[in-house]
Amino acid sequence: MTAETQAPKVGLFATCLVDLFRPSVGFAAAKLLEEAGCEVHVPLAQTCCGQPAYNSGDRKDAKDLAKQAIELFEGFDYIVAPSGSCAAMLKMHYPELFQGDAEWEERCRRFSDKVYELVSFLTDIRGMSGVTARLSKTVTYHDSCSGLRELGISHQPRQLLSSIDGLKLEEMAGSDVCCGFGGTFCVKYPDISGKIVSKKTATITETGADMLLAGDMGCLMNMAGKLKREGSSIEVRHVAEVLAGMTDSRPIAGGK
Known part of the structure; x- marks a missing residue:
């Protein structure tokens, strides 16, 4: 393999929620990256991206x-996370933390320039236009x-989902409306968060869909919990x- 065709080395930033609650997402991310021709590495010493502390003012x-x-x-060569919120923290907010820091500002910029959310990396950087999975x-x-809102991810997952044999995508009303999770927001303002997710699950149910998908574990756990409490x-x-094509594991927070 020549230098020009050598597989890019990708560091998979698994995220806390994937590591602790849904490791199957990490394995799925690694599989997709390998299928896109990448050499995948998962540093064992990785921890939280720092977003909870950052959002709480603990700089x-x-x-x-x-x-x-x-x-x-x-x-x-690249840092990829299966999470829009964690990827946004790494890419958009790390540079804010080190503005004016003579030792870290440029180092952080070089790092953040290499950060991507998983699905956008597959489509926008690796040119993946479809997958071989099947799902009826x-x-x-x-x-x-x-x-x-921070990374512009919208058409990319839909592009790849449209290539899955047997899958039908039924758009919900207000698919871009917050689910009410918002990281620490749901802890600080539980009543408001609860009302927001109630409206979200109503629009999900109205689609008649068998399955709800998203790219962030926090949002998924929030919506899954509400759907489960509603008996969905x-x-x-x-x-x-x-x-x-890794749907043999149990759905998030129950389900069928």
Whole structure:
């Protein structure tokens, strides 16, 4: 293999929620990256991206976590996360933490320039236009706030989903409306969060879909929990699991 055709080395930033609650998403992400011709590495020392601390105003701990991530991942050609919110933290907010820092500002910029959310990386960088998975179900897709508004992720998952044999995508009303999770928002304002997710699950149910998909575990767990409490049989999965053809595991938070 020549230098020109050598597989890019990708550091997979698995994210806390995937690691602790849904490892199958990490395996699905690795499978998709390998199918896109990448050499995948998963540094074992990785921890939180620092987003909870950052959103809570704890810049010191956020910077410490950012430095750890930069040191661990900066040697890869790309850093890819199966999460719009974590990818946005790495790409958009790390540079804010180190503005004016003579030692870290440029180092952080080089790191952040290599960060991508999984599905956008597959389509926009690796040129993937379809997958070989099959799924005979009707699905609906929720556009998570960070991925949509900070990284412009919208058409990319739909492009890949449209290539799945047997799958029908039924768009929900207000697919770009917040699910109410918002990281620490759902903890600080539970009543407001609860009302938001109630409206979201109503629009999900109205589609008649068998399955709900999204690209962020926080959003998925929030919506799955509400659907379960409502007695819904709608399956909830990360979009990477469907794209990779890895749907044998139990749905998130129950379901069918």
